[in-house]
Amino acid sequence: MARVLRRRTPARAGNQTADEIQSCLTRLLCRMLVLIAGVVCVGGCGTVPDAYALMQDRRLYWHHYKVVSDQGPLSASQSREIIQRLEARSGKTDILQRHLAFEQAISGSPLVTGNKVTLLENGAATYRAMFAAIEGATHNINLETYIFDGDQIGKEFANALIAKQQQGVQVNIIYDGFGSILTRRSFFNGMRSNGIRLVEFDPINPFAAGFRWAPLHRDHRKLMVVDGSLAITGGINISSVYSSGVISKAKENKNPSVEVLKTWRDTDVEVEGPVVSEYQELFVANWLQQGGAKLKFSDYFPALDAKGDQIVRVLGSVPQEFSTIYVTLISAIRNAESNIYITDAYFAPDSQMLEALEGAARRGVDVRLLFPGHTNEPLIQPAARSHFSELLDAGVKIYLWQGKMLHAKTATIDGVWSTVGSSNLDWWSIARNDEINTVVLSVRFGQEMNASFMRDLQNSEQLDSAAWQQRSVLERIEEAFARSLEPML
Structure with missing residues (x-):
């Protein structure tokens, strides 16, 4: 079990080498200069999509999820039979019906068997x-x-x-x-x-x-x-x-x-x-x-x-279009019924992601988030911390990795829908990057992902809500400043 973090010690770079710190600062400075140059000269590259507007478009749910095998596309009845067999193994969850139809409609990428x-x-x-x-x-x-x-x-x-x-x-x-x-x-x-x-x-x-x-x-x-x-x-x-x-x-x-x-x-x-x-x-x-x-x-x-x-679906996002990876994850969270386990390296979300996570926790879903306890991006950590109070109040469990750096970007929902990829939950990833994520529909792979997540919790510390409220004024100021810069992160 993860240790509960009752007296918080701010993560510092004391265990980093001089070369690592210099590299971190150089990349941060370059990112800021690139952002300024881009805004001044060519404007923004993309925007955070309105996931809720898309999810409320009933026309998207009329699309049937497309399943392809090594022999070619399967018929609608064959596709339904495959998903029904998977549902029989995993238990009833909207992930395997309503969400898959939406995921198919917005991504255009098929589910591929074999x-x-x-x-x-x-x-x-x-x-x-x-x-x-x-x-x-x-x-x-x-x-x-x-x-x-x-x-x-x-x-x-x-x-x-x-x-x-x-x-x-x-x-x-x-x-x-x-x-x-x-x-x-x-x-x-x-x-x-x-x-x-x-x-x-x-x-x-x-x-x-x-x-x-x-x-x-x-x-x-x-x-x-x-x-x-x-x-x-x-x-x-x-x-x-x-x-x-x-x-x-x-x-x-x-x-x-x-x-x-x-x-x-x-x-x-x-x-x-x-x-x-x-x-x-x-x-x-x-x-x-x-x-x-x-x-x-x-x-x-x-x-x-x-x-x-x-069964695998490949999701590739580019900033010229809205981030299918981001919208897909929000939809999966909103359709979750039992558990949501997310590991993310750079957490600087918009209100849509926060509302989805908090809403899931309030309706009884076991929502656990694993973030780095130490990071190579100085502004990301206080930006992430600025959201912890509202997440904890909603019943979300938050864990901080105690190793050198947590860089993984994974999620497992209801033990059957899993994703592993390059996409973080920050604005740069959502609006400005080409990203790639692999979605796997599998109870067996979901069990592997859940086991991996639980192993990671053994090397993490869980935040205690009451103790979190005792953090210093200086830390709160740092968080507020970083939060104001989230669209740049």
Whole structure:
């Protein structure tokens, strides 16, 4: 069980190295400069969608959820039969009827059957899976990441990718111009000179971006697709903050609970099966939009057989449209009947999300939120804290991770609807980023997610409502200031 935090100690950066603090401050300063430049020169990139207006549009619920198998689209009766079987296992929940119809209508993405989904907890497990996939690649590797650091882990990835490129496997990389701003250009040039094709997503330098300069539009996705048949995605960037040592040769840690407190806590999934083509489509769209070389369809979209029994939907959001990921999560919360377990790294929500969470708790749903106890973004934490009182008053349970940094973005609702992705509950993620989330409809995977969440609570402290009200005036002022800046966070 999580410890109850009765006397609150403010999270400070005392356990961070000087390099980490400097990196944090540099990225924060760059973000503010980018925001100012974007507002002054080109205006905002997107807006927070009116989720309630969409959910009240009865026409959206007339759409039937579309289910696709490795053999093609299923009929309406076949689709209903699949969901009814899942409902029989999970118990009655509006998640599997009303919410799925809405999710289908606003996203346009089908539910795809026949997939194998493997939960990957933390950087070490994810990197091992990524290196194994790279080593097994025979045709092509597509990698899209927000941060590609030139540190030890980054060099390991670069060396592994160069080796595959030299074996005739085409490697294509999209890295974000802001997220990777601290990485030396020579690092990327080294891969480029070995035949790897790279594009920088929306360069911060207006001269490099040309007429496409859009400093507020960021690619926050983390995605690797190998041979068009395997995808690894979630919240994990390529950086040594997630793990130490040579990951490609590392052995399983005998005491993972100790290691996870020393490195960044994050979550990914490995997916095999027909739904991988959905991930590939999102990569290719960004690749071409950013000026990447044309890709031969048959090389990147092979015929895919069923690999398991998981039902998956891939949600990709772009700021030019409203965030389907955000609206989908609010709808799922509003239709929850038993439990809502959410882990989020950067919590700076708008009123719609707060009302949905508080409303669920007041109607008896077990709502638990897990946030970082320490963060790499100085303004995010007080902004999040500014909402704690109203959430606690509504009956929401709040936990603070006690390790180095919690970076995961996951949710499980009613034990059957789960999502793992790159999208946070802050304005930047909702309105200005390209994001990607994986939705899994599965009781078994939901149980895995719930078990993972409960393990995380063992390394967390639960906020006590009465003790929370005793925090200092200075902290309240800090929270009010950060809350006023939430649209910038």
